[in-house]
Amino acid sequence: MNTPYYKYDMELLERTLQAIKDETAKYGFTEHYAIKANANPTILKKIASYGFGADCVSGGEVLAAVKAGFNPDKIVFAGVGKADWEIETAIDNNIFCFNVESLPEADVINQIARAKGKRVNVEIRVNPNVDAHTHAKITTGLNENKFGINLPLLPSVIEHIKNLNNLNLIGLHFHIGSQITDLTVFDNLCNTVLGLLADLKAQGITFTNINFGGGLGVDYQNPDVTPIPPFKEYFAVFSNYTKGLKGVSIHFELGRAVVAQCGTLVSKVLYVKEGESKKFVILDAGFTDLIRPAMYDAYHKIENITSKEPAKKYDVVGPICESSDVFGKDRMLNATHRGDIIEIRTAGAYGEVMASQYNLRKLPEAVFANNTL
Numbered sequence: 001m002n003t004p005y006y007k008y009d010m011e012l013l014e015r016t017l018q019a020i021k022d023e024t025a026k027y028g029f030t031e032h033y034a035i036k037a038n039a040n041p042t043i044l045k046k047i048a049s050y051g052f053g054a055d056c057v058s059g060g061e062v063l064a065a066v067k068a069g070f071n072p073d074k075i076v077f078a079g080v081g082k083a084d085w086e087i088e089t090a091i092d093n094n095i096f097c098f099n100v101e102s103l104p105e106a107d108v109i110n111q112i113a114r115a116k117g118k119r120v121n122v123e124i125r126v127n128p129n130v131d132a133h134t135h136a137k138i139t140t141g142l143n144e145n146k147f148g149i150n151l152p153l154l155p156s157v158i159e160h161i162k163n164l165n166n167l168n169l170i171g172l173h174f175h176i177g178s179q180i181t182d183l184t185v186f187d188n189l190c191n192t193v194l195g196l197l198a199d200l201k202a203q204g205i206t207f208t209n210i211n212f213g214g215g216l217g218v219d220y221q222n223p224d225v226t227p228i229p230p231f232k233e234y235f236a237v238f239s240n241y242t243k244g245l246k247g248v249s250i251h252f253e254l255g256r257a258v259v260a261q262c263g264t265l266v267s268k269v270l271y272v273k274e275g276e277s278k279k280f281v282i283l284d285a286g287f288t289d290l291i292r293p294a295m296y297d298a299y300h301k302i303e304n305i306t307s308k309e310p311a312k313k314y315d316v317v318g319p320i321c322e323s324s325d326v327f328g329k330d331r332m333l334n335a336t337h338r339g340d341i342i343e344i345r346t347a348g349a350y351g352e353v354m355a356s357q358y359n360l361r362k363l364p365e366a367v368f369a370n371n372t373l
């Protein structure tokens, strides 16, 4: 196998999926997988085989979900800019529901559904103005973000959608951000949602579906200590708040927490370069293979799995002609030489799926360890 490539531990993925199933089963919650985190067909098939639903944000993802075996009855479709063909594709595939993010979008879905002689389920994506305390570029639930309907506008949007004959308004959808490690953020979300539901109920408006989105973070610092995210604690928060809601089905759409830890980017050292003030380890992987450090200043653990020599300090960089092509600065790695294999950990989410061919590079391939499917 030529480096760089992604290596997926399918046994860890299975244990992660089972851990989620165990917790959601306790409370009767429905879990969807956010396909955007990793859409590799082998990964999708495995997740579908555990009975997960799918959360899609494009027509391409809807098609990939159906192809991988996700039940259309459990496919939801979100996103601020759904093109007409994407809406048609979703309706033709009889997905469970659209998460609608604006009034004009609701009107277009209604028109397309009417033309097809169908009535489709929608949830309104609400922007609850709850701070996710995460990186600004992956925060979605603040008033200043482009996502969802702001709270003050919600009653009029509900009124409008209820008058659209080809839409069936079944619920509300929330997603406030990603890589959330402080679980009290989810308490804040629940408090806001429950307050909102009580206000709406007082106005005679009730729903059968609430979707709390995704966002649970993973341990990028210590992947071997926390290979499986704290699902027990996470779902317990929601159970505390929602157990009083009768006749409401509760949905989640986790992405990162499902796949991050099972993926590793495997790369080879091309050169070790001694600068005046720094030593650089130059890899054959670049930000075209894993863009998270360049794009979000994200930390990924980096290990030299070849060398056993005492550690030295390096900047670990890629070959791309951009100064931002850096995987980590001042990292301690076992003394490193040309040809050593370097692993970049916790790369299963938003890694392979965000790869590009900038500089006309090849896309990374994938290998699967312990795959039983």
Ligand code: LLP
Residues within 6 Å of the ligand: 034, 036, 037, 055, 078, 138, 175, 177, 178, 179, 213, 214, 215, 216, 253, 254, 255, 256, 257, 292, 296, 349, 350
């Ligand atoms: N639902 C919706 C509507 C979303 O927008 C997202 C992620 C998810 C669910 C899944 O969130 P998760 O459980 O993965 O946090 N590329 C960035 C992350 C972008 C997240 C976008 N939306 C990164 O590499 O950190």
